[in-house]
Amino acid sequence: MLYLFATFVVLLLMVTGTRGLTLLFGLGINVISVIALLVLIADGFNILVTTGIIAIVILVVAIYMNVENGNTANTAFQTSLLIMIFILLITIPLEYWASAQGMGPENQDELESFSLAAGISFPQLAIAIIVINSLGVISETSVAITSGLNEIVSNKPTLTPTEIFNDGFSVGNKILNTQTNTLLFNFFSATFPLFFLIHSLGYKFTDILNDKLVVAEILTTLICTIGVILTVPITSFLVYHKANKVKLRKTDN
Amino acid sequence: MKKNIRLLVIVGLIVLFATSLTYFDSFLYHDPVVKVENVAITSKQTSTDEYKNTDTEYTQKVRAKLLNTDKRGQTVSFRNTYYNSQLTDTKYRVGQQVILTKSGKGYAAKNVKRDTPLVFTFGLVIFLLYCMKFDRRKLFISVLINVVIYFGYLQIIIGTHNSILLPLTAVTALLISATALLVILGPTYSALMAYSSTVISTTIAILLSVFVLSMTGYSGMHLELDDFELQPYLGVFLSQVLFGVLGVILDETMDISSSLIEMKKEVTDVSAKTLFKSGINIGRELIGPLINILLFIVIAGNLNVVLLYLSNGNSVSYTLNMTLSLGIAQLLISAIGIVLTVPITSFISSKVITRR
Numbered sequence: 035m036l037y038l039f040a041t042f043v044v045l046l047l048m049v050t051g052t053r054g055l056t057l058l059f060g061l062g063i064n065v066i067s068v069i070a071l072l073v074l075i076a077d078g079f080n081i082l083v084t085t086g087i088i089a090i091v092i093l094v095v096a097i098y099m100n101v102e103n104g105n106t107a108n109t110a111f112q113t114s115l116l117i118m119i120f121i122l123l124i125t126i127p128l129e130y131w132a133s134a135q136g137m138g139p140e141n142q143d144e145l146e147s148f149s150l151a152a153g154i155s156f157p158q159l160a161i162a163i164i165v166i167n168s169l170g171v172i173s174e175t176s177v178a179i180t181s182g183l184n185e186i187v188s189n190k191p192t193l194t195p196t197e198i199f200n201d202g203f204s205v206g207n208k209i210l211n212t213q214t215n216t217l218l219f220n221f222f223s224a225t226f227p228l229f230f231l232i233h234s235l236g237y238k239f240t241d242i243l244n245d246k247l248v249v250a251e252i253l254t255t256l257i258c259t260i261g262v263i264l265t266v267p268i269t270s271f272l273v274y275h276k277a278n279k280v281k282l283r284k285t286d287n
Numbered sequence: 288m289k290k291n292i293r294l295l296v297i298v299g300l301i302v303l304f305a306t307s308l309t310y311f312d313s314f315l316y317h318d319p320v321v322k323v324e325n326v327a328i329t330s331k332q333t334s335t336d337e338y339k340n341t342d343t344e345y346t347q348k349v350r351a352k353l354l355n356t357d358k359r360g361q362t363v364s365f366r367n368t369y370y371n372s373q374l375t376d377t378k379y380r381v382g383q384q385v386i387l388t389k390s391g392k393g394y395a396a397k398n399v400k401r402d403t404p405l406v407f408t409f410g411l412v413i414f415l416l417y418c419m420k421f422d423r424r425k426l427f428i429s430v431l432i433n434v435v436i437y438f439g440y441l442q443i444i445i446g447t448h449n450s451i452l453l454p455l456t457a458v459t460a461l462l463i464s465a466t467a468l469l470v471i472l473g474p475t476y477s478a479l480m481a482y483s484s485t486v487i488s489t490t491i492a493i494l495l496s497v498f499v500l501s502m503t504g505y506s507g508m509h510l511e512l513d514d515f516e517l518q519p520y521l522g523v524f525l526s527q528v529l530f531g532v533l534g535v536i537l538d539e540t541m542d543i544s545s546s547l548i549e550m551k552k553e554v555t556d557v558s559a560k561t562l563f564k565s566g567i568n569i570g571r572e573l574i575g576p577l578i579n580i581l582l583f584i585v586i587a588g589n590l591n592v593v594l595l596y597l598s599n600g601n602s603v604s605y606t607l608n609m610t611l612s613l614g615i616a617q618l619l620i621s622a623i624g625i626v627l628t629v630p631i632t633s634f635i636s637s638k639v640i641t642r643r
Contacts, residue, residue: 035615038499045627060575061579061582076594096575131407132399137592148599157373165428168579170584190481203420212471218434219531220534226440230441266421
């Protein structure tokens with residue numbers, strides 16, 4: 035494993051030069067943040083509050099360390115923050131409704147030697163899992179759409195909100211497609227062992243449709259997709275708002 | 288505009304209709320389905336285990352009305368025990384639909400009926416897509432084809448008892464990435480460039496990683512602790528790596544190759560060397576965010592197990608070693624792939640573009 039890590043570092047430095055050090059630093063902070071989150075939750079801190087705080091730290095690192103243009107970074111950060119709050123708001127009722135927390139009967143073998151009275155709220159953890167899952171996708175999407183849209187807007191003398199929204203969607207189409215692919219392929223990656231096991235357990239179709247683990251995986255993928263979809267209108271709105279402010283200031287002078 | 292609103296109302300109604308359909312579909316179920324009408328807690332016991340975790344065990348008596356079978360409309364009752372933390376058990380609530388099994392003369396709870404929230408969330412995604420001016424057709428086509436391919440893949444691995452898992456995953460990966468590229472870029476040169484770059488980068492990354500890992504005999508990796516301890520361990524692990532990384536590498540190759548094509552359009556006499564250099568410059572900015580995407584997806588996927596280990600009195604390092612070693616290895620292989628994609632795509636694109 036150490037060799038694998040060394041291979042990664044060497045290749046990274048060969049391809050990106052000194053920029054690679056910044057990248058490694060950013061990744062390091064993210065990994066430390068996640069470990070801090072795990073330890074804090076295990077120590078009994080409120081899961082949703084801790085996840086919210088750590089998620090903000092992660093978004094700051096992921097966006098400000100990777101984006102050089104300050105204006106783009108600000109808009110992308112605001113967008114991802116709004117999306118994260120929105121995801122939290124829809125995940126809480128959906129997870130409550132679906133009760134898709136924790137582990138399922140398929141995990142029985144792994145659980146044998148454990149005390150299941152863990153004292154941790156797994157329903158809340160299920161919400162945290164979806165939020166954390168979405169962080170990378172959301173920060174990437176918001177940065178991509180903001181920088182694409184800013185470039186278009188800076189070359190245009192006049193702006194109407196309809197125009198900006200249309201531009202947002204033309205930039206957003208490709209990003210929506212690629213991010214959906216990433217989410218979908220990761221869903222494949224996570225579920226093929228599950229479906230294989232489910233088959234050997236002889237589940238019926240209705241069993242699969244209501245299975246805790248299957249539903250949890252599908253919900254995660256769908257909710258992250260919702261986050262990606264909403265990035266476009268929110269970014270368009272913020273970019274329009276900012277461009278307007280700049281214009282007003284110019285006419286005032 | 289008016290037409291848009293009409294379409295939106297129709298889509299909204301279809302979503303609501305489909306959701307409510309699953310609410311009344313208990314007649315399709317072979318097992319008895321009930322709607323919980325009354326819940327009473329009959330006993331409650333708070334205990335602290337050897338690791339100082341305090342949890343409360345509840346027993347609830349659930350009264351519920353049968354929604355299907357020939358005893359439809361009758362009220363049944365059953366007992367359910369759950370911990371407050373609800374790792375593997377569930378607290379039932381009034382109004383919830385529950386699937387039961389017969390146990391002796393009475394009934395026991397089997398599962399929560401989750402199809403309604405599932406269909407609702409799916410409908411919400413569709414509805415949001417119709418609210419906005421996305422090119423929905425492309426998205427639906429590519430997702431549909433890929434899901435069909437995945438379904439076929441599952442059928443074959445089940446049929447062959449997992450014996451040819453890895454070659455099958457490779458073929459599936461070739462198919463789904465081709466579908467994705469053809470739908471997004473169309474049958475163009477840039478799609479072909481992105482495709483060959485994706486295939487070559489992914490293959491080199493996985494072969495290189497397997498070589499490095501096998502030098503040390505996979506030490507430090509608990510291959511046997513993969514999802515559900517499914518065999519063959521290495522095949523399952525590498526298949527998961529392949530599916531996981533494919534999406535981001537596709538994203539990367541498309542970005543680099545289409546930027547270079549744009550550049551060629553603007554500066555017609557650009558040299559292959561300049562294109563290669565700009566390719567590296569563009570790719571450099573993509574590496575960090577793409578690794579981040581996989582980092583959080585992989586960690587989120589293991590969160591339940593990690594916290595179970597931690598709450599059972601294991602140290603942080605032992606926990607990470609047992610639960611995340613595979614995830615970290617997956618991440619490192621993916622990261623190597625993401626890094627390698629930059630020079631490989633830049634090289635292929637710069638050569639192909641200047642020659643055309």
